[in-house]
Amino acid sequence: MIGNRITSRMADGVRVPGTWRHAFIRNGDYHLTDLFIYADGLIDCWGLVTLEEFEEKLRSGWVATELPEGARASAFELARWKFTEPRTWLTPEFLIAEIRDTIDQLNKRPDSTDRCLAAVDVFLADRTEENREAAREAYFAIPETQRHYALGDMDHKDWPLQILVAGPGGRGDRRPDEEITQEDYDWALSYFEERAEWRAKAPSRVPADGPATGVAPAIHLYESRPLKPSDDPGTRALRNEYPAPVDVDGVTYPTVAHAYWALSVADPALREEIATADNTFHARNLAAGAERSEDWERRRTAVMASLLRAKFTRHPSPARALLDTGDATILYDDSDSAFWGDRDGRGRNWTGRLLELVRSELACPIPSRPA
Structure with a gap:
Protein backbone atom coordinates (compact mmCIF):
# COMPACT_ATOMS: atom_id res chain seq x y z
CA MET A 1 0.00 0.00 0.00
CA ILE A 2 1.23 3.47 -0.85
CA GLY A 3 0.47 5.45 2.32
CA ASN A 4 2.95 8.30 2.73
CA ARG A 5 5.93 6.38 1.38
CA ILE A 6 6.44 8.26 -1.88
CA THR A 7 9.55 8.02 -4.03
CA SER A 8 10.46 8.11 -7.73
CA ARG A 9 13.15 7.23 -10.23
CA MET A 10 14.19 8.83 -13.52
CA ALA A 11 13.59 6.98 -16.80
CA ASP A 12 14.34 8.68 -20.14
CA GLY A 13 14.19 12.08 -18.47
CA VAL A 14 10.76 11.43 -16.94
CA ARG A 15 10.12 10.99 -13.23
CA VAL A 16 8.40 7.65 -12.57
CA PRO A 17 6.46 7.72 -9.27
CA GLY A 18 6.82 4.87 -6.83
CA THR A 19 6.56 3.71 -3.26
CA TRP A 20 8.23 1.15 -1.05
CA ARG A 21 7.65 -1.38 1.68
CA HIS A 22 9.90 -3.61 3.77
CA ALA A 23 10.79 -7.15 2.73
CA PHE A 24 13.19 -9.92 3.68
CA ILE A 25 15.82 -11.12 1.22
CA ARG A 26 17.37 -14.53 1.70
CA ASN A 27 21.00 -14.28 0.62
CA GLY A 28 22.60 -16.80 2.93
CA ASP A 29 21.06 -15.19 6.02
CA TYR A 30 17.87 -13.11 5.96
CA HIS A 31 18.24 -9.39 5.33
CA LEU A 32 15.60 -6.74 6.01
CA THR A 33 15.58 -4.37 3.05
CA ASP A 34 13.36 -1.99 1.06
CA LEU A 35 11.23 -3.18 -1.84
CA PHE A 36 10.59 -0.33 -4.31
CA ILE A 37 7.52 -0.50 -6.57
CA TYR A 38 7.13 1.86 -9.54
CA ALA A 39 4.18 2.93 -11.67
CA ASP A 40 5.67 1.41 -14.84
CA GLY A 41 5.52 -2.04 -13.23
CA LEU A 42 9.22 -2.36 -12.44
CA ILE A 43 10.33 -3.43 -8.97
CA ASP A 44 13.68 -2.70 -7.34
CA CYS A 45 14.71 -5.32 -4.84
CA TRP A 46 18.50 -5.46 -5.07
CA GLY A 47 18.09 -4.87 -8.80
CA LEU A 48 15.39 -3.53 -11.11
CA VAL A 49 13.15 -6.36 -12.41
CA THR A 50 9.78 -6.83 -14.06
CA LEU A 51 6.81 -8.14 -12.09
CA GLU A 52 7.24 -11.56 -13.73
CA GLU A 53 10.92 -11.67 -12.75
CA PHE A 54 9.99 -10.63 -9.23
CA GLU A 55 7.47 -13.50 -9.01
CA GLU A 56 10.32 -15.87 -9.84
CA LYS A 57 12.38 -14.40 -7.00
CA LEU A 58 9.41 -15.09 -4.71
CA ARG A 59 8.97 -18.66 -5.92
CA SER A 60 12.68 -19.36 -5.42
CA GLY A 61 12.57 -18.02 -1.86
CA TRP A 62 15.12 -15.30 -2.55
CA VAL A 63 12.43 -12.80 -1.54
CA ALA A 64 11.31 -14.49 1.67
CA THR A 65 7.79 -14.68 3.05
CA GLU A 66 8.57 -17.64 5.37
CA LEU A 67 10.88 -16.97 8.31
CA PRO A 68 12.09 -20.18 9.96
CA GLU A 69 12.73 -20.57 13.67
CA GLY A 70 16.35 -19.87 14.59
CA ALA A 71 17.30 -18.30 11.25
CA ARG A 72 19.77 -15.43 11.43
CA ALA A 73 18.71 -12.02 10.17
CA SER A 74 20.12 -8.52 9.89
CA ALA A 75 19.17 -4.95 9.08
CA PHE A 76 22.22 -3.46 7.45
CA GLU A 77 24.36 -1.31 9.75
CA LEU A 78 21.59 -1.45 12.34
CA ALA A 79 21.21 -4.85 14.04
CA ARG A 80 21.53 -8.64 13.84
CA TRP A 81 19.25 -11.23 15.48
CA LYS A 82 17.79 -14.73 15.32
CA PHE A 83 14.13 -15.49 14.77
CA THR A 84 12.31 -16.84 17.81
CA GLU A 85 8.69 -17.89 17.29
CA PRO A 86 8.48 -15.88 14.03
CA ARG A 87 5.09 -14.99 12.59
CA THR A 88 4.51 -13.57 9.13
CA TRP A 89 1.28 -12.34 7.57
CA LEU A 90 2.47 -12.60 3.99
CA THR A 91 2.47 -15.38 1.44
CA PRO A 92 3.90 -15.07 -2.07
CA GLU A 93 0.34 -14.78 -3.39
CA PHE A 94 -0.60 -12.01 -0.95
CA LEU A 95 2.58 -10.06 -1.66
CA ILE A 96 2.10 -10.24 -5.45
CA ALA A 97 -1.53 -9.18 -5.06
CA GLU A 98 -0.49 -6.20 -2.91
CA ILE A 99 2.14 -5.19 -5.48
CA ARG A 100 -0.37 -5.39 -8.33
CA ASP A 101 -2.74 -3.20 -6.32
CA THR A 102 0.05 -0.73 -5.64
CA ILE A 103 0.91 -0.46 -9.35
CA ASP A 104 -2.78 0.20 -10.08
CA GLN A 105 -2.89 2.88 -7.37
CA LEU A 106 0.26 4.59 -8.68
CA ASN A 107 -1.40 4.76 -12.10
CA LYS A 108 -4.73 6.00 -10.67
CA ARG A 109 -6.45 2.81 -11.87
CA PRO A 110 -9.06 0.82 -9.91
CA ASP A 111 -7.35 -1.72 -7.65
CA SER A 112 -8.82 -4.93 -6.23
CA THR A 113 -10.75 -3.06 -3.54
CA ASP A 114 -12.25 -0.67 -6.09
CA ARG A 115 -13.23 -3.60 -8.30
CA CYS A 116 -14.86 -5.35 -5.34
CA LEU A 117 -16.89 -2.31 -4.37
CA ALA A 118 -17.97 -1.86 -8.00
CA ALA A 119 -19.19 -5.48 -8.01
CA VAL A 120 -21.04 -4.84 -4.75
CA ASP A 121 -22.80 -1.85 -6.33
CA VAL A 122 -23.87 -4.08 -9.24
CA PHE A 123 -25.27 -6.64 -6.79
CA LEU A 124 -27.13 -4.03 -4.74
CA ALA A 125 -28.74 -2.70 -7.93
CA ASP A 126 -29.72 -6.21 -9.11
CA ARG A 127 -29.68 -8.75 -6.28
CA THR A 128 -29.24 -11.98 -8.19
CA GLU A 129 -27.17 -14.90 -6.97
CA GLU A 130 -24.97 -14.52 -10.05
CA ASN A 131 -24.15 -10.93 -9.08
CA ARG A 132 -23.59 -11.94 -5.46
CA GLU A 133 -21.10 -14.61 -6.57
CA ALA A 134 -19.27 -12.03 -8.70
CA ALA A 135 -19.05 -9.71 -5.68
CA ARG A 136 -17.86 -12.62 -3.52
CA GLU A 137 -15.08 -13.48 -5.98
CA ALA A 138 -14.06 -9.83 -6.15
CA TYR A 139 -13.95 -9.68 -2.34
CA PHE A 140 -11.61 -12.68 -2.11
CA ALA A 141 -9.43 -11.16 -4.83
CA ILE A 142 -8.49 -8.40 -2.36
CA PRO A 143 -5.24 -9.36 -0.58
CA GLU A 144 -6.21 -10.80 2.80
CA THR A 145 -3.95 -8.28 4.53
CA GLN A 146 -5.99 -5.44 3.00
CA ARG A 147 -9.59 -6.65 3.33
CA HIS A 148 -10.10 -5.01 6.73
CA TYR A 149 -9.55 -1.61 5.07
CA ALA A 150 -11.84 -2.12 2.07
CA LEU A 151 -14.68 0.05 3.40
CA GLY A 152 -12.46 2.59 5.14
CA ASP A 153 -14.43 1.92 8.32
CA MET A 154 -12.24 1.12 11.31
CA ASP A 155 -15.26 0.41 13.53
CA HIS A 156 -16.91 -2.29 11.42
CA LYS A 157 -13.91 -3.03 9.18
CA ASP A 158 -15.02 -5.42 6.39
CA TRP A 159 -17.73 -7.27 8.35
CA PRO A 160 -20.59 -5.71 6.32
CA LEU A 161 -18.84 -6.90 3.15
CA GLN A 162 -18.42 -10.42 4.52
CA ILE A 163 -22.12 -10.62 5.39
CA LEU A 164 -23.25 -9.24 2.04
CA VAL A 165 -21.21 -11.58 -0.15
CA ALA A 166 -21.97 -14.64 2.00
CA GLY A 167 -25.72 -14.02 2.33
CA PRO A 168 -28.15 -15.50 4.89
CA GLY A 169 -26.99 -18.97 5.95
CA GLY A 170 -23.43 -18.31 4.85
CA ARG A 171 -20.40 -17.79 7.05
CA GLY A 172 -17.92 -14.98 7.41
CA ASP A 173 -14.30 -15.05 8.49
CA ARG A 174 -15.01 -13.06 11.64
CA ARG A 175 -17.42 -15.70 13.00
CA PRO A 176 -16.69 -18.87 11.02
CA ASP A 177 -18.68 -21.07 13.43
CA GLU A 178 -21.87 -19.01 13.14
CA GLU A 179 -24.26 -18.81 10.23
CA ILE A 180 -25.20 -15.34 9.06
CA THR A 181 -28.78 -14.64 10.06
CA GLN A 182 -31.43 -12.72 8.17
CA GLU A 183 -31.11 -10.03 10.82
CA ASP A 184 -27.35 -9.77 10.11
CA TYR A 185 -28.06 -9.57 6.40
CA ASP A 186 -30.71 -6.86 6.80
CA TRP A 187 -28.26 -4.85 8.89
CA ALA A 188 -25.60 -5.15 6.16
CA LEU A 189 -28.08 -3.98 3.50
CA SER A 190 -28.96 -0.96 5.67
CA TYR A 191 -25.26 -0.27 6.17
CA PHE A 192 -24.62 -0.08 2.41
CA GLU A 193 -27.71 2.03 1.81
CA GLU A 194 -26.55 4.55 4.41
CA ARG A 195 -23.03 4.41 2.99
CA ALA A 196 -24.37 5.20 -0.50
CA GLU A 197 -26.27 8.21 0.87
CA TRP A 198 -23.19 9.47 2.66
CA ARG A 199 -21.01 9.08 -0.45
CA ALA A 200 -23.57 10.94 -2.56
CA LYS A 201 -23.56 13.86 -0.15
CA ALA A 202 -19.80 13.91 0.43
CA PRO A 203 -18.03 16.87 -1.20
CA SER A 204 -15.77 16.24 -4.15
CA ARG A 205 -12.14 15.61 -3.26
CA VAL A 206 -10.90 17.22 -6.48
CA PRO A 207 -9.03 20.44 -5.58
CA ALA A 208 -11.16 23.47 -6.31
CA ASP A 209 -8.38 25.21 -8.24
CA GLY A 210 -7.51 22.33 -10.56
CA PRO A 211 -5.23 19.28 -10.73
CA ALA A 212 -2.18 18.91 -8.52
CA THR A 213 0.06 17.69 -11.34
CA GLY A 214 0.55 18.72 -14.95
CA VAL A 215 -1.02 16.84 -17.82
CA ALA A 216 1.72 17.60 -20.37
CA PRO A 217 4.71 15.21 -20.46
CA ALA A 218 7.83 16.31 -18.61
Whole structure:
Protein backbone atom coordinates (compact mmCIF):
# COMPACT_ATOMS: atom_id res chain seq x y z
CA MET A 1 0.00 0.00 0.00
CA ILE A 2 1.23 3.47 -0.85
CA GLY A 3 0.47 5.45 2.32
CA ASN A 4 2.95 8.30 2.73
CA ARG A 5 5.93 6.38 1.38
CA ILE A 6 6.44 8.26 -1.88
CA THR A 7 9.55 8.02 -4.03
CA SER A 8 10.46 8.11 -7.73
CA ARG A 9 13.15 7.23 -10.23
CA MET A 10 14.19 8.83 -13.52
CA ALA A 11 13.59 6.98 -16.80
CA ASP A 12 14.34 8.68 -20.14
CA GLY A 13 14.19 12.08 -18.47
CA VAL A 14 10.76 11.43 -16.94
CA ARG A 15 10.12 10.99 -13.23
CA VAL A 16 8.40 7.65 -12.57
CA PRO A 17 6.46 7.72 -9.27
CA GLY A 18 6.82 4.87 -6.83
CA THR A 19 6.56 3.71 -3.26
CA TRP A 20 8.23 1.15 -1.05
CA ARG A 21 7.65 -1.38 1.68
CA HIS A 22 9.90 -3.61 3.77
CA ALA A 23 10.79 -7.15 2.73
CA PHE A 24 13.19 -9.92 3.68
CA ILE A 25 15.82 -11.12 1.22
CA ARG A 26 17.37 -14.53 1.70
CA ASN A 27 21.00 -14.28 0.62
CA GLY A 28 22.60 -16.80 2.93
CA ASP A 29 21.06 -15.19 6.02
CA TYR A 30 17.87 -13.11 5.96
CA HIS A 31 18.24 -9.39 5.33
CA LEU A 32 15.60 -6.74 6.01
CA THR A 33 15.58 -4.37 3.05
CA ASP A 34 13.36 -1.99 1.06
CA LEU A 35 11.23 -3.18 -1.84
CA PHE A 36 10.59 -0.33 -4.31
CA ILE A 37 7.52 -0.50 -6.57
CA TYR A 38 7.13 1.86 -9.54
CA ALA A 39 4.18 2.93 -11.67
CA ASP A 40 5.67 1.41 -14.84
CA GLY A 41 5.52 -2.04 -13.23
CA LEU A 42 9.22 -2.36 -12.44
CA ILE A 43 10.33 -3.43 -8.97
CA ASP A 44 13.68 -2.70 -7.34
CA CYS A 45 14.71 -5.32 -4.84
CA TRP A 46 18.50 -5.46 -5.07
CA GLY A 47 18.09 -4.87 -8.80
CA LEU A 48 15.39 -3.53 -11.11
CA VAL A 49 13.15 -6.36 -12.41
CA THR A 50 9.78 -6.83 -14.06
CA LEU A 51 6.81 -8.14 -12.09
CA GLU A 52 7.24 -11.56 -13.73
CA GLU A 53 10.92 -11.67 -12.75
CA PHE A 54 9.99 -10.63 -9.23
CA GLU A 55 7.47 -13.50 -9.01
CA GLU A 56 10.32 -15.87 -9.84
CA LYS A 57 12.38 -14.40 -7.00
CA LEU A 58 9.41 -15.09 -4.71
CA ARG A 59 8.97 -18.66 -5.92
CA SER A 60 12.68 -19.36 -5.42
CA GLY A 61 12.57 -18.02 -1.86
CA TRP A 62 15.12 -15.30 -2.55
CA VAL A 63 12.43 -12.80 -1.54
CA ALA A 64 11.31 -14.49 1.67
CA THR A 65 7.79 -14.68 3.05
CA GLU A 66 8.57 -17.64 5.37
CA LEU A 67 10.88 -16.97 8.31
CA PRO A 68 12.09 -20.18 9.96
CA GLU A 69 12.73 -20.57 13.67
CA GLY A 70 16.35 -19.87 14.59
CA ALA A 71 17.30 -18.30 11.25
CA ARG A 72 19.77 -15.43 11.43
CA ALA A 73 18.71 -12.02 10.17
CA SER A 74 20.12 -8.52 9.89
CA ALA A 75 19.17 -4.95 9.08
CA PHE A 76 22.22 -3.46 7.45
CA GLU A 77 24.36 -1.31 9.75
CA LEU A 78 21.59 -1.45 12.34
CA ALA A 79 21.21 -4.85 14.04
CA ARG A 80 21.53 -8.64 13.84
CA TRP A 81 19.25 -11.23 15.48
CA LYS A 82 17.79 -14.73 15.32
CA PHE A 83 14.13 -15.49 14.77
CA THR A 84 12.31 -16.84 17.81
CA GLU A 85 8.69 -17.89 17.29
CA PRO A 86 8.48 -15.88 14.03
CA ARG A 87 5.09 -14.99 12.59
CA THR A 88 4.51 -13.57 9.13
CA TRP A 89 1.28 -12.34 7.57
CA LEU A 90 2.47 -12.60 3.99
CA THR A 91 2.47 -15.38 1.44
CA PRO A 92 3.90 -15.07 -2.07
CA GLU A 93 0.34 -14.78 -3.39
CA PHE A 94 -0.60 -12.01 -0.95
CA LEU A 95 2.58 -10.06 -1.66
CA ILE A 96 2.10 -10.24 -5.45
CA ALA A 97 -1.53 -9.18 -5.06
CA GLU A 98 -0.49 -6.20 -2.91
CA ILE A 99 2.14 -5.19 -5.48
CA ARG A 100 -0.37 -5.39 -8.33
CA ASP A 101 -2.74 -3.20 -6.32
CA THR A 102 0.05 -0.73 -5.64
CA ILE A 103 0.91 -0.46 -9.35
CA ASP A 104 -2.78 0.20 -10.08
CA GLN A 105 -2.89 2.88 -7.37
CA LEU A 106 0.26 4.59 -8.68
CA ASN A 107 -1.40 4.76 -12.10
CA LYS A 108 -4.73 6.00 -10.67
CA ARG A 109 -6.45 2.81 -11.87
CA PRO A 110 -9.06 0.82 -9.91
CA ASP A 111 -7.35 -1.72 -7.65
CA SER A 112 -8.82 -4.93 -6.23
CA THR A 113 -10.75 -3.06 -3.54
CA ASP A 114 -12.25 -0.67 -6.09
CA ARG A 115 -13.23 -3.60 -8.30
CA CYS A 116 -14.86 -5.35 -5.34
CA LEU A 117 -16.89 -2.31 -4.37
CA ALA A 118 -17.97 -1.86 -8.00
CA ALA A 119 -19.19 -5.48 -8.01
CA VAL A 120 -21.04 -4.84 -4.75
CA ASP A 121 -22.80 -1.85 -6.33
CA VAL A 122 -23.87 -4.08 -9.24
CA PHE A 123 -25.27 -6.64 -6.79
CA LEU A 124 -27.13 -4.03 -4.74
CA ALA A 125 -28.74 -2.70 -7.93
CA ASP A 126 -29.72 -6.21 -9.11
CA ARG A 127 -29.68 -8.75 -6.28
CA THR A 128 -29.24 -11.98 -8.19
CA GLU A 129 -27.17 -14.90 -6.97
CA GLU A 130 -24.97 -14.52 -10.05
CA ASN A 131 -24.15 -10.93 -9.08
CA ARG A 132 -23.59 -11.94 -5.46
CA GLU A 133 -21.10 -14.61 -6.57
CA ALA A 134 -19.27 -12.03 -8.70
CA ALA A 135 -19.05 -9.71 -5.68
CA ARG A 136 -17.86 -12.62 -3.52
CA GLU A 137 -15.08 -13.48 -5.98
CA ALA A 138 -14.06 -9.83 -6.15
CA TYR A 139 -13.95 -9.68 -2.34
CA PHE A 140 -11.61 -12.68 -2.11
CA ALA A 141 -9.43 -11.16 -4.83
CA ILE A 142 -8.49 -8.40 -2.36
CA PRO A 143 -5.24 -9.36 -0.58
CA GLU A 144 -6.21 -10.80 2.80
CA THR A 145 -3.95 -8.28 4.53
CA GLN A 146 -5.99 -5.44 3.00
CA ARG A 147 -9.59 -6.65 3.33
CA HIS A 148 -10.10 -5.01 6.73
CA TYR A 149 -9.55 -1.61 5.07
CA ALA A 150 -11.84 -2.12 2.07
CA LEU A 151 -14.68 0.05 3.40
CA GLY A 152 -12.46 2.59 5.14
CA ASP A 153 -14.43 1.92 8.32
CA MET A 154 -12.24 1.12 11.31
CA ASP A 155 -15.26 0.41 13.53
CA HIS A 156 -16.91 -2.29 11.42
CA LYS A 157 -13.91 -3.03 9.18
CA ASP A 158 -15.02 -5.42 6.39
CA TRP A 159 -17.73 -7.27 8.35
CA PRO A 160 -20.59 -5.71 6.32
CA LEU A 161 -18.84 -6.90 3.15
CA GLN A 162 -18.42 -10.42 4.52
CA ILE A 163 -22.12 -10.62 5.39
CA LEU A 164 -23.25 -9.24 2.04
CA VAL A 165 -21.21 -11.58 -0.15
CA ALA A 166 -21.97 -14.64 2.00
CA GLY A 167 -25.72 -14.02 2.33
CA PRO A 168 -28.15 -15.50 4.89
CA GLY A 169 -26.99 -18.97 5.95
CA GLY A 170 -23.43 -18.31 4.85
CA ARG A 171 -20.40 -17.79 7.05
CA GLY A 172 -17.92 -14.98 7.41
CA ASP A 173 -14.30 -15.05 8.49
CA ARG A 174 -15.01 -13.06 11.64
CA ARG A 175 -17.42 -15.70 13.00
CA PRO A 176 -16.69 -18.87 11.02
CA ASP A 177 -18.68 -21.07 13.43
CA GLU A 178 -21.87 -19.01 13.14
CA GLU A 179 -24.26 -18.81 10.23
CA ILE A 180 -25.20 -15.34 9.06
CA THR A 181 -28.78 -14.64 10.06
CA GLN A 182 -31.43 -12.72 8.17
CA GLU A 183 -31.11 -10.03 10.82
CA ASP A 184 -27.35 -9.77 10.11
CA TYR A 185 -28.06 -9.57 6.40
CA ASP A 186 -30.71 -6.86 6.80
CA TRP A 187 -28.26 -4.85 8.89
CA ALA A 188 -25.60 -5.15 6.16
CA LEU A 189 -28.08 -3.98 3.50
CA SER A 190 -28.96 -0.96 5.67
CA TYR A 191 -25.26 -0.27 6.17
CA PHE A 192 -24.62 -0.08 2.41
CA GLU A 193 -27.71 2.03 1.81
CA GLU A 194 -26.55 4.55 4.41
CA ARG A 195 -23.03 4.41 2.99
CA ALA A 196 -24.37 5.20 -0.50
CA GLU A 197 -26.27 8.21 0.87
CA TRP A 198 -23.19 9.47 2.66
CA ARG A 199 -21.01 9.08 -0.45
CA ALA A 200 -23.57 10.94 -2.56
CA LYS A 201 -23.56 13.86 -0.15
CA ALA A 202 -19.80 13.91 0.43
CA PRO A 203 -18.03 16.87 -1.20
CA SER A 204 -15.77 16.24 -4.15
CA ARG A 205 -12.14 15.61 -3.26
CA VAL A 206 -10.90 17.22 -6.48
CA PRO A 207 -9.03 20.44 -5.58
CA ALA A 208 -11.16 23.47 -6.31
CA ASP A 209 -8.38 25.21 -8.24
CA GLY A 210 -7.51 22.33 -10.56
CA PRO A 211 -5.23 19.28 -10.73
CA ALA A 212 -2.18 18.91 -8.52
CA THR A 213 0.06 17.69 -11.34
CA GLY A 214 0.55 18.72 -14.95
CA VAL A 215 -1.02 16.84 -17.82
CA ALA A 216 1.72 17.60 -20.37
CA PRO A 217 4.71 15.21 -20.46
CA ALA A 218 7.83 16.31 -18.61
CA ILE A 219 10.44 18.26 -20.57
CA HIS A 220 14.16 17.69 -20.06
CA LEU A 221 16.41 20.67 -20.84
CA TYR A 222 19.71 19.01 -21.66
CA GLU A 223 22.93 21.00 -21.36
CA SER A 224 23.83 22.85 -24.55
CA ARG A 225 25.86 25.84 -25.70
CA PRO A 226 23.68 27.66 -28.29
CA LEU A 227 25.78 30.21 -30.19
CA LYS A 228 23.15 32.45 -31.77
CA PRO A 229 19.47 33.34 -31.35
CA SER A 230 16.78 31.89 -33.60
CA ASP A 231 13.22 32.73 -34.60
CA ASP A 232 12.24 29.15 -33.72
CA PRO A 233 14.70 28.12 -31.00
CA GLY A 234 12.63 25.37 -29.41
CA THR A 235 13.47 24.37 -25.86
CA ARG A 236 17.12 25.43 -26.33
CA ALA A 237 15.87 28.98 -25.72
CA LEU A 238 14.96 28.00 -22.16
CA ARG A 239 18.57 27.34 -21.23
CA ASN A 240 20.37 30.09 -19.29
CA GLU A 241 23.20 29.95 -21.87
CA TYR A 242 20.86 30.94 -24.72
CA PRO A 243 21.93 34.31 -26.23
CA ALA A 244 19.11 36.55 -25.05
CA PRO A 245 20.51 39.76 -23.51
CA VAL A 246 19.19 40.98 -20.16
CA ASP A 247 19.62 44.40 -18.54
CA VAL A 248 20.45 44.78 -14.85
CA ASP A 249 21.06 48.21 -13.31
CA GLY A 250 22.04 49.70 -16.66
CA VAL A 251 24.40 46.86 -17.62
CA THR A 252 23.54 44.56 -20.52
CA TYR A 253 24.58 40.93 -20.19
CA PRO A 254 24.58 38.61 -23.23
CA THR A 255 22.87 35.75 -21.38
CA VAL A 256 21.17 34.98 -18.09
CA ALA A 257 24.23 32.90 -17.16
CA HIS A 258 26.57 35.89 -17.68
CA ALA A 259 24.34 38.06 -15.51
CA TYR A 260 24.01 35.46 -12.77
CA TRP A 261 27.73 34.87 -12.44
CA ALA A 262 28.52 38.59 -12.59
CA LEU A 263 26.01 39.41 -9.85
CA SER A 264 27.36 36.58 -7.70
CA VAL A 265 30.79 38.19 -7.17
CA ALA A 266 31.68 40.99 -4.79
CA ASP A 267 34.36 42.70 -6.94
CA PRO A 268 32.83 45.34 -9.32
CA ALA A 269 35.81 45.09 -11.69
CA LEU A 270 35.37 41.34 -11.99
CA ARG A 271 31.69 41.87 -12.70
CA GLU A 272 32.58 43.94 -15.73
CA GLU A 273 35.00 41.26 -16.92
CA ILE A 274 32.38 38.54 -16.55
CA ALA A 275 29.84 40.66 -18.46
CA THR A 276 32.12 40.66 -21.51
CA ALA A 277 33.31 37.05 -21.27
CA ASP A 278 33.45 35.20 -24.59
CA ASN A 279 31.00 32.52 -23.45
CA THR A 280 29.13 31.29 -20.40
CA PHE A 281 31.78 28.67 -19.63
CA HIS A 282 34.40 31.44 -19.38
CA ALA A 283 32.01 33.58 -17.29
CA ARG A 284 31.50 30.76 -14.80
CA ASN A 285 35.24 30.09 -14.50
CA LEU A 286 35.94 33.76 -13.81
CA ALA A 287 33.40 33.72 -10.98
CA ALA A 288 34.21 30.29 -9.56
CA GLY A 289 37.11 31.24 -7.31
CA ALA A 290 36.03 34.79 -6.49
CA GLU A 291 34.58 36.16 -3.28
CA ARG A 292 30.76 35.96 -3.34
CA SER A 293 28.64 39.06 -2.96
CA GLU A 294 27.07 39.64 0.44
CA ASP A 295 24.43 37.11 1.54
CA TRP A 296 24.56 35.45 -1.88
CA GLU A 297 23.32 32.03 -0.81
CA ARG A 298 20.09 33.58 0.45
CA ARG A 299 19.67 35.96 -2.49
CA ARG A 300 20.63 33.74 -5.42
CA THR A 301 17.17 32.21 -5.98
CA ALA A 302 15.52 35.64 -6.05
CA VAL A 303 18.24 36.93 -8.40
CA MET A 304 17.70 34.02 -10.81
CA ALA A 305 13.93 34.54 -10.75
CA SER A 306 14.35 38.21 -11.67
CA LEU A 307 16.81 37.38 -14.45
CA LEU A 308 14.45 34.82 -15.97
CA ARG A 309 11.60 37.33 -15.85
CA ALA A 310 13.81 39.89 -17.59
CA LYS A 311 14.75 37.42 -20.32
CA PHE A 312 11.29 36.11 -21.13
CA THR A 313 9.45 39.42 -20.95
CA ARG A 314 11.97 41.03 -23.35
CA HIS A 315 12.41 38.24 -25.93
CA PRO A 316 9.29 36.95 -27.74
CA SER A 317 10.83 33.77 -29.24
CA PRO A 318 12.07 32.33 -25.92
CA ALA A 319 8.79 33.39 -24.28
CA ARG A 320 6.80 31.52 -26.92
CA ALA A 321 9.03 28.46 -26.45
CA LEU A 322 8.40 28.55 -22.70
CA LEU A 323 4.63 28.93 -23.08
CA ASP A 324 4.61 26.04 -25.56
CA THR A 325 5.66 23.69 -22.73
CA GLY A 326 2.11 23.94 -21.35
CA ASP A 327 2.00 22.75 -17.75
CA ALA A 328 4.85 20.25 -18.12
CA THR A 329 7.35 19.60 -15.38
CA ILE A 330 10.66 21.14 -16.51
CA LEU A 331 13.79 19.17 -15.64
CA TYR A 332 16.93 21.28 -16.01
CA ASP A 333 20.35 19.72 -16.58
CA ASP A 334 23.23 21.31 -14.70
CA SER A 335 26.34 19.16 -14.30
CA ASP A 336 27.90 21.74 -11.94
CA SER A 337 25.06 22.26 -9.49
CA ALA A 338 22.64 19.97 -7.67
CA PHE A 339 20.93 23.15 -6.46
CA TRP A 340 20.03 24.46 -9.91
CA GLY A 341 19.88 21.16 -11.79
CA ASP A 342 17.77 18.00 -11.61
CA ARG A 343 20.76 15.62 -11.55
CA ASP A 344 18.73 12.49 -12.41
CA GLY A 345 16.16 13.22 -9.73
CA ARG A 346 18.72 13.85 -6.97
CA GLY A 347 19.06 17.61 -7.43
CA ARG A 348 16.72 20.39 -6.33
CA ASN A 349 16.02 21.55 -9.91
CA TRP A 350 15.55 25.18 -8.90
CA THR A 351 16.07 26.43 -12.47
CA GLY A 352 13.30 24.17 -13.73
CA ARG A 353 11.01 25.22 -10.91
CA LEU A 354 11.61 28.93 -11.55
CA LEU A 355 11.00 28.45 -15.28
CA GLU A 356 7.61 26.95 -14.41
CA LEU A 357 6.88 29.97 -12.18
CA VAL A 358 7.81 32.49 -14.88
CA ARG A 359 5.78 30.47 -17.42
CA SER A 360 2.67 30.86 -15.27
CA GLU A 361 3.30 34.61 -15.00
CA LEU A 362 3.64 34.92 -18.78
CA ALA A 363 0.46 32.92 -19.35
CA CYS A 364 -1.57 35.08 -17.02
CA PRO A 365 0.12 38.30 -15.93
CA ILE A 366 -0.83 39.43 -12.46
CA PRO A 367 -2.69 42.76 -12.77
CA SER A 368 -1.02 45.75 -11.18
CA ARG A 369 -2.55 47.01 -7.95
CA PRO A 370 -4.53 50.25 -8.24
CA ALA A 371 -2.85 53.35 -6.93
